Amino acid sequence: MRYTGKVLCLGDHIDTDAIIPACRLVTSDPAELGAHCMEGLDPSWAAKVVPGKTLLVAGRNFGCGSSREHAPMAILGAGLEVVIAHSFARIFYRNAFNTGLLPLEVGDGWTEFSEGDEAEVDMEAGMIVNTTTGGQIPFPPLPADMRAILEAGGLAPFVQKRLKANAV
Amino acid sequence: MPRTLAEKILAAHSVRPLGEGEAAPGRIVHCRLDLVLANDITAPLAIKAFRAMGASRVFNRTKIVLTMDHFVPQKDVDSAEQVLVSKSFAAEQDLPHYFEGGDAGVEHALLPELGLVAPGDLVVGADSHTCTYGGIGAFATGMGSTDVAAAMALGECWFKIPETIRVTMSGDLPPHMGGKDLILWTIGRLGVDGARYKALEFDGPAIGALEVEGRLTMANMAIEAGGKAGLFAADEATLAYCRRAGRPDSVPLAADPGAVYERTLSLDVSGLEPLVACPHLPENVRPVSDVAGLPVQQVVIGSCTNGRISDMRAAASILAGRKVKKGLRCIVLPATPGVWKQALREGLVEILLEAGCVLGPPSCGPCLGGHLGILAGGERALATTNRNFKGRMGSPASEIYLANPYVAAATAVAGEIASPAAL
Structure with missing residues (x-):
């Protein structure tokens, strides 16, 4: 599996209110949430994302702050599939896998x-690989069961698949 | 092997008995849950995931709590629809602990007050401030809606046993201070990710002397240091609190002597002055005297952090016989119907109204910029809430300062950030 695209950069401690402000939490529609992604930082940010071609x-x-799963959903809804960061807040990290967003922890490599x-x-x-500069940033491979969750499209479809398999 | 509070509670809930050394930090344990919680923002997503998983019944209808508290009273059509989704699910699953309208309060104030959590419990909630229940010795942590959906279906969840940072506090707390100042000090010292993936455990004579509501305030903000849980031993004061909440079955709980901690922070609280977290992160902590004099347009007293009866008493003690500064709005939201009624009985409501406060219903409302007190661009608020992220209470061009209810009340009177001692 490969992901390629143009990089959009953000700083430290990007919180869930920046990712998707609470006033937008009256829906769970990814497209609608995606249109307001990072609105707390910059109302025009979501327009910079080229779906499938931005990292x-x-x-x-x-992702520090709230437990709102709307945060990874908004990022997915905006057209991003991967977030590369120095580190992730604990709840956001779990939520990312559960909703099908790939969080890659790279420490100082983010610079x-x-x-x-x-x-x-x-x-x-x-x-x-930063193909512009030639820089290479390794990350530990994901355990197979975490990859399985992502490949299923998130925890809910993953559990559904498992439940169905068990029933057969 | 001696165990920390986190290790003890997680080991006690492990689906299979753990051998010597198996409750060590970094180990993953599969645990039985005592309570699973969601609110009007997170429950609809959890219900959607619950159905997508193909689940049909919750694992135990008495162990699910749905509290409608964030956008209530329903602020618009969309938020009303979200409550309706939760309400229909509660009816379908016959959930006794569905709270809405006159029953409902801010979840993390409501659950301990109603005795729905007890020392030693293991709780997950689709709300980051679920860690509040650590104040009475429960291991409680926030998760997303999908994790909570799986928890509702299975009654189990996996946890990585966290390392624990011990925070030991001694000395006598000066007047006009409380748990809020002690947790702000801790967050200021650790930074907003200093306890990431870790548990915090608070002890020492100053913690023993702190009333249980102050401990709930502290545990509530463990997440603001990135913490997975903020834990306190269950002592005599905890048991008395739980008895009043209808939980005479509660038993004492403490970490084992000799338990291993990642590190220990120590503080003599005697020399502290009230603290304030400055924009736009809870780690930007300074003594109130450093920022005194900054004009403020809104004060909010309430939330799962500081909306309990002790907080109402603190605010009223400052506002009695004084007036809120003209041009400043001081919004007071007692966090539960129980707090409201007690405040009324004690005459606090009259004191607050006479001072010129706006008294509102129990709701998370302004804390997350939902409703009931939103900031315009250029406005500055001082709030007893837990987060001061950019734009959290309204416009991205507004500012939030966090403090205890004495400082909030003094600020409301002065019209600028003020120390209660300076009034």
Whole structure:
């Protein structure tokens, strides 16, 4: 599995109110949430995302704050599939897998990226390559069961599949 | 092996008995849950996931709590629809602990007050401030709606046993201070990710002397340091609190002497002055005197952090015989119907109204910028709530300062950030 795209950069401690302000939590429709993604930081941010062709890179403690699953859903809804960060807040990290968003923890490697760089994530190799600068950032491969959750599209479809398999 | 509170509670709930050394930090344990919680924002998503999983019945209808508290009283059509989804689910599943309207309060104030949590319990909730129940010795942590949906279906959840940071506090707390100041000090020291993936455990004579409501305030904000849980031993004061809440079955609980901690922070509280967290992160903590004099347009007293009866008493003690500064709105939201009624009985409601406060219903409302007190661009608020992220209470061009209810009340009187001692 590979993801490629142009990098959008954010800083440290990007909180859930920045990702999706509470006034938008009256829906669970990913497209609607996606249109307001990062509105708390910059109302025009979501328009910068080219669906399927953008990678988000951020600093420490990405997703701190609320338990709202609307946060990873808004990022997915905006057209992003991967967030590369120094580190993630605990609840957001679980929520990302559960909703089908790939969170990649790379520590100080996040500083290898600047806004507008082109990058590629190679899941099998456990490597992110900044194709603009040639920089290489390795990450530990995901355990098979976490990959299975992502491949199923999140925890709910994953559990459903398991329940069906058990019933057969 | 001696165990921390987190290790003890998780080990006690493990589906299979753990051997010596198996309750160590980093180990993953599968646990039985005592309570699963969601609110009007997170329940609809959890219900959607619950159905998508193909689940039909909750694991135990008495162990699910749905509290309609964030956008209530329903602020618009969309939020009313969300409550309706939750209400229909509660009816379908015959849930006795569905709270809405006159029954409902801010979840983390309501559940301990009603005796729905007890020391030693293991609780997950689709709300990040679920960690509040650590104040009475429960291991409680926030998760997303999908995790909570699985918990509602299975009654089980996996946990990584966290390392624990011990915070030991001694000395006598000066006047006009409380749990809020002690947790702000801790967050200021650790930073907003200093306890990421870890548990906090508070002890020492100053913690023993703190009333249980102050401990709930502290545990509530463990998440603001990134913490998975904020834990307190269940002592005589805890048991008395639980008895009043209808839980005479509660038993004492403490970490084992010799338990291993990741590190220990120590504080003599005697020399502290009230603290304030400045925009836009809870770690930006400074003594109130450093920021005194900054003009404020809104004060909010309430929330799952500081909306309990002790907080109402603190605010009223400052506002008695004084007036809220003209041009400032001071919004007081007692966190539960029980707090409201007690405040009325004690004459606090009259004191607050005479001072010129706006008294509203129990609701999370302004804390998360939902309703009942939203900030315009350029406005500054001082609130007893838990987060001061940019735009949290309204416009991204507004500012939020966090403090205890004495400081909030003093600020309301002065029209600028003020220490109660300076009035």
